[in-house]
Amino acid sequence: MEDFLFAFLNWDIVTQAWPILWRGFLYTLALSAMTVPLGLAGGVVLALLSTSGPRLVRLLAAGWTDVFRAIPPLVLLVFLYAGLPFAGIDVGAWGAVALGFLLNTGSYYGEVFRAGIESVPRGQMEAARSTGLSRGQTLRHVVLPQAVRNVLPDLVSNTLEVVKLTSIASVVALPELLFQARQAQNATYNATPIVAAALAYFLLLWPVVRLVSRLENRALAGR
Template identity: 45%
Template sequence: MELINTFFNWDILVRSFPILLRGLGNTVLLGCASIFFGCIVGQLVCLARLYGPRPLKMVAVFYVDVFRALPILVVLILIYYALPFVGIRLSSFASATIALSMVLAAFTAEVCRAGIENIPRGQFEAAAALGLPFWLALRKVVLPQALRVVVPPLTSNCVSVYKDTALASVVAMPDLLKQATDAQALMANPTPLIGAAIIYLAFLWPLVRLVSYLEARSKRAYGRS
């Protein structure tokens, strides 16, 4: 009974629920912004690495290697706490968005590169034989085929981004975890943290199942080809 009153106190959960919902809204907004910018930058880095001039390729490789190696928390702390020393001050939301986007872009670039390189070179040659310029062949012929390869891992990375939004609480952004910890301190009970965990599960579990479905469909598609 003591366990239930401490961690599953219904009255406290009901009182803290509006606070948690505000945090969930901030978490969803942060995740969407990070995924949007991260995917765009990742595709640009991928194209630079595959088809750019050699100096640009080296920069793209360096970017991917660095941000795949650095923990997101380290990147976030550097952006939020170090940049003010050089005169750049960003809000906690902007800092978290940039940090998550930069790391996601590195992983997106690698996933897209693997997807494009998985397409036989003959597809470019066939498109060139039909008179299509290189970039048009890439957009009309190669990328649609690569898309079915990269969608499952990209979706998995997006789910990871939503989980990593919890790190934004380190820079005092009022996301779901920060609101839960504030409610815990206010009500002197850890039940809000359990409520946050339940909300995370309810929000992310369908996305996890979506990843599994996309992976299974991709395997079936390759099995028929």
């Protein structure tokens, strides 16, 4: 028991590693603040293309979505970070993360938004158009607000996954929470920093998990 506490819940180590863990935590928040909007923007564009574009565009959008949902995000990230420089294109760690998340989470958000747009009855579109609203206005004022409300649980749950996924940025050496915890563990030969990082993720995301769980139950029970 003593050994266990020493190796996993060592207070001295926590106080020692605190400054770099805290920086990692802030970095994780910054990464999330970048990747979530990128994914959302990519998702809206994909969803619009795959629901209202010409037939060929719709097919291409669906294929694009399937490809980037089939490739694990870490594979994409490694490809962008370690592969592209061979062709003389060096996007750097930040660039690789931004691009990888745009492609990966954009596709997931795209599927969510597509389901939302398709859940809005056609009559709504037709009624709005017949009152003189343009296509863009109809989408913005009539279709999207209802679409977002209908898929709110999936949107929140997907956002939770995106924040968790920022931990793979540690693989390309961005100093986010997991990376910093690994550094601290290497420096101290003690697993406490990783336990502390896990605890930080849990405290940050637990409220979101509770929220998602409530929203999902309501959605499934309401069918």
